[in-house]
Amino acid sequence: RQPLVTAHYEGTAILQCSFCAGALVDTAKIPRIIARTGQSERCSERVTSLARTVLRENQSRRIYELRSKTTAVAALACPRCGNLMLRRFYSMSHLIEIDRCSFCNVTWFDQNELEMLQCMIHLRLTSDT
Numbered sequence: 341r342q343p344l345v346t347a348h349y350e351g352t353a354i355l356q357c358s359f360c361a362g363a364l365v366d367t368a369k370i371p372r373i374i375a376r377t378g379q380s381e382r383c384s385e386r387v388t389s390l391a392r393t394v395l396r397e398n399q400s401r402r403i404y405e406l407r408s409k410t411t412a413v414a415a416l417a418c419p420r421c422g423n424l425m426l427r428r429f430y431s432m433s434h435l436i437e438i439d440r441c442s443f444c445n446v447t448w449f450d451q452n453e454l455e456m457l458q459c460m461i462h463l464r465l466t467s468d469t
Contacts, residue, residue, distance in 0.1 A: 398437065
């Protein structure tokens with residue numbers, strides 16, 4: 341519930357929370373951000389370690405979801421329109437939990453999640469490995 345400020349990430353304008361470091365990204369811009377992965381700097385060791393840990397932890401959560409048929413839950417209110425966002429994994433290969441608003445087509449990444457997603461894609465870390 342803090343004001344979001346415009347920031348630039350991988351050459352793309354995003355909205356960022358200066359309090360929690362989360363980022364609100366237009367869903368259509370995510371592929372543009374991902375396409376820039378690895379072009380400037382490599383993933384830091386800290387982010388690589390975080391990405392591997394999150395992937396391992398979320399693999400067990402994904403198995404639970406498959407067994408219970410639960411794929412998305414309402415989480416937080418969209419910072420843009422106020423409707424409830426759905427919490428789900430970015431994809432079944434890249435198990436980073438994100439919050440997506442289907443009303444205004446934006447995605448919320450908690451602190452480090454966007455960078456971890458980029459790292460997973462750059463290092464080809466998937467739930468299959």
